[in-house]
Amino acid sequence: MKKSIRHELFERCPKNPILTVEDWPYPANAVFNAAAAIVDGETLLLVRVEDFRGASHLTVARSKDGVSNWRIDKQPTLAPSPAHPEEVWGIEDPRITWLDELKEWAITYTAFSSGGPLVSLATTKDFKKFSRLGPVMPPEDKDAAIFPVKVNGLWAMLHRPVVGFPHIEGHIWLSFSPNLKHWGEHHILLRARQGSWWDANKIGLSAPPIQTKHGWLILYHGVRTTASGSIYRLGLALLDLEKPVKVLRRSDEWVFGPKTSYEREGDVDDVVFPCGWTVRDGTVYMYYGAADSCIALATAKLKDLTDYVLACPG
Ligand code: BMA
16 A cells, blocks of 8 residues: 655755754753743744743743744743742743733733632733733633734634533634733634544643635644644644634644644653744744743745645634
8 A cells, every 4th residue: 555645845954943942041950831922023032931940930941043043031031920829830832922902911821829820911012021910711711812903802712721611622712802911702612533533532722813815714732632632733723814713724633733842852751742834935933832841943834824724624
């Protein structure tokens, strides 16, 4: 039988992993799950850094080409605040969105409170000074990102609450807010599938949505539980531009999964976990945490991603 070779949408950067603890200007156990944005013409990563107590904070790394020569802040850029008890066990997995109407960046992140992980929000103009809006979703909720523009006059946020009944399940929800602080109009958007699916039981948003002429392009992770642990893989979906509560397409197959040694072995094996992607000249740069240990990069043509998702089931 002829062996079929699966077409890969994303191409791994030959320099992977592009950032590790060896590059860090201060001691760290792991650097991973970074948000990404183009700021002043450069790539800015807001990196989750785990210290040797197990708690995480966020530190900025900047690069002109988004691949090499990273300039990393000498100390934590955004550390858990003693004034915010919900950050007592650290802050993790940020996502960044430019809000043109407010002329500032919104950063959604997981605050690890003693009551469980929840979604917190901060804003910044320069990645030096930050204004915290505090928790915007109660535990357990993670993997949140804000849309760059209002939808029918309201800010929109994707996030992933977890329910424990009758089984542990996590689906992606869409909620709305007039002021970024108070959220309501909650809609379930993308459900984790069931049974043998790669994205059964628990899914979560990866990078913030990208606006295309065909709709909002969504990258999400699915978690498959196996006898030897969980496997984190990625899928694509497309939401209606005007009414993002409407899912137009969703990939049946995963489009990216752990393969290389740095993705398969680390503090948590078999994890690819992007929190950010940027678009430069039609190429999508997807930055992902690999095995909860380091940061890697994979690229794809935006057109190939939209062509692929448009050919997926409705
Ligand atoms: C998820 C998050 C991520 C982590 C992943 C794999 O639940 O906590 O921060 O990368 O698990 O361990």
